[in-house]
Amino acid sequence: MSGFSVTQPSNRQKWIAGLLVITYAVVTLMPLLWIIATGFKSPEDAISYPPKIVFEPSLEGYVNLFSSRTRITPGMEETLQPPETWYDQVARDAGTIIVGPSRYGQRFLNSVIIGFGSTFLAIVFGTTAAYAFSRFKIPIKDDLLFFILSTRMMPPIAVAIPIFLMFRQLGLNDTQLGMILLYTAVNLSLSVWLLKGFIDEIPFEYEEAALIDGYTRFQAFYKVVLPQAATGIASTAIFCLIFAWNEYAFAVLLTSGTAQTAPPFIPTIIGVGGQDWPAVAAGATLFLMPVMLFTILLRKHLLRGITFGAVRK
């Protein structure tokens, strides 16, 4: 038998660790898989009991998600043209006809504009503010930083009414601009603090070298500091986007029509034509994709960003 090693786990320890990780992954991923599966079920299969693991895939959920339909009443059938497209056919099989597109696409677009717009602004303001906090002598710097963080200390619902009144006065209610500004404000605390940490890690000497080499202070910032802060900026952007993308409380209170984002819209699908769970699941599945892709694309940065932040003093 080999000797006991402090640094190398034994095979048995590796097995136990692997098993724990897999169990945890199954537990956490189960709801996600269930949602994705439900999106491809027929409404009957979706609510059948006991739940069906094996089912016949159907696109009805997705068709219902993107369309508004009306039920075919008896006597109507004779006047109908034969279905022209595959989605017309899907709807016809379920006893409905498509009368127009649903509002999901437009709500999804709102989410994209508001989510990416606010992330972009939070990063631009966050980087410049973090740079200033990191590099310049600012009176009451610590108090200012604490003040910025304090905007995160209460739940959104606590400030929702003042913000609602404010937005009404300013005409920002239910506008994309209003939501972008709001999410930027909420995300700024996160982005300033995270980015300050990253910029603190970049030695000031690099900028001094650039100053000596004939560059201005601003050139030194964007030619020397920004490329080195790219990792931090990428991971901060992911955090900001995830928040803005998933935000529900402000969205449900401050938007109702033109600027409504997907999170408050998806639950309203339930009410259209009975409890249409596959359409809700399809909406949720599609809604997951952009953030997931964004995160996968930047995951190297994200991982480094997390550990980077962890070892900071």
Place this chain on the structure above:
Amino acid sequence: MLLGPSGCGKTTTLRMIAGLELPTSGEIYINGEEVSQKRASQRDIAFVFQMFALYPHLNVRQNISYPLKSQGMKRAQIKAKVAEVAKILGIEDILSKPVGGLSGGDRQRVALGRAIVREPKAFMMDEPLGALDAEFREHMSQELRALHDRMGATTVYVTHDQLEAMQMGDKIVVMNHGSVEQFGVPQEIYDWPATMFVADFIGSPPMNFLRFKGSINDGDNKVSLSGQVFDIPKQLQSASGDLAFGVRPEHVFLDETSAYKGEVLAIEYLGTTQIITLDTPNGVLKARVAALDRIDVGQKKGLMFNPRTVTIFAQSTGVALLSVANKGVLDHG
């Protein structure tokens, strides 16, 4: 050479010359032109940082060409310049490598390359050898010196290492607590320190101070230590009270005929010489004597001093008294 202990202000001085910090008072001149309030980029000065500060997101070639790009130089011209500098420094083969994986010496060369490529008015170097291994430092200091002689531009070099300063410097400024203690060529600073701080900071072991109460008059060429009279250079200043008799360890001799005795406390054998620590009536003293001399701890030895090398200091101010020996040095210091 700006030499001094850490925190004495030598780096700050260097940074003010380069324009990285602004002076609160006083003026800075480069080639007779006042630059006190000018930005670093307008002063045409190169700076070599202690940690090199190579741009980590660029490769060696891009690092060296960076200062030229800011001047808007043409691409072909930049390429030629970088090639020329790389040849001088012997780094032609690593030009396309990222700076992250380079050894300390190569980083140093790249940092130098970035400094010399634009042929500035002057070079500022902030402990450029501080981040290198001891064995490599020797080699690099020779390279630096050779480069300096070749470029011919003024170099201001900050170090806390007195050996480095003595080896490489044409002139040394010794600093302490933000002010200049002495300015001169290495030999002057070593032989004729202006203050007790300089005498103590330079030399290993440093200058001995035999402390005594008494008075020195203008024209004296003898001084009495605990009843024994020693020859000293003819003094040009008068002082009284707490004084110190300063003598380098290599100017202390063992002489059995001398009535001024010291008891041997310790012996450090160094091969060619040995350093003996003696307890004298005026305090502890170190002497550098030939390694062949047979000496044991506890012995009492008579002591003599080379009379031409003695400096008398006033203990209250730490300043050296003028004598015929150090007059020429300290007048322009």
